[in-house]
Amino acid sequence: MMPKNDTFFDLVCQVVRLIPEGRVTSYGAIGKYLGSVKSARMVGWALNKTHQIHPEVPAHRVVNRNGLLTGKYHFSIENPMAQRLKMEGIPIANNQVIDLDVYFWDPSIHLNLES
DNA sequence: ATTGTGACGTTGC
DNA sequence: TGCAACGCCACAA
Numbered sequence: 001m002m003p004k005n006d007t008f009f010d011l012v013c014q015v016v017r018l019i020p021e022g023r024v025t026s027y028g029a030i031g032k033y034l035g036s037v038k039s040a041r042m043v044g045w046a047l048n049k050t051h052q053i054h055p056e057v058p059a060h061r062v063v064n065r066n067g068l069l070t071g072k073y074h075f076s077i078e079n080p081m082a083q084r085l086k087m088e089g090i091p092i093a094n095n096q097v098i099d100l101d102v103y104f105w106d107p108s109i110h111l112n113l114e115s
Numbered sequence: 116a117t118t119g120t121g122a123c124g125t126t127g128c
Numbered sequence: 129t130g131c132a133a134c135g136c137c138a139c140a141a
Contacts (some may be wrong), residue, residue, distance in 0.1 A: 027124085045121045059122080
């Protein structure tokens with residue numbers, strides 16, 4: 001089926017692809033940038049489909065508000081979410097991001113400032 | 116149109 | 129401090 005380019009799913013893909021390496025963001029932050037902070041669930045729902053599209057979406061850089069890698073089980077077993085993040089320089093412990101506030105990347109801020 | 120589901124977030128107990 | 133429930137929006141059946 002041809003996906004439209006106006007769906008929430010596409011918007012999420014666009015934002016997630018803008019996440020710089022070595023940075024992470026949360027579902028709520030993306031949802032907020034898209035207009036509704038409460039639509040965090042929709043972000044997760046959309047990211048679930050990001051595996052089937054191209055270009056690849058760095059969904060591994062999206063964690064929940066606690067910095068917990070909730071979606072790690074949705075990734076390839078050989079390239080786990082935690083390993084990818086570590087590879088980018090993000091410390092992970094117990095499926096959780098350390099110093100989340102340091103590596104956190106808020107689209108509603110960085111995209112506006114256009115740093 | 117209605118119902119069910121979802122990689123969340125917040126509030127209440 | 130930990131768990132339960134609600135809210136919330138988009139989409140498929």
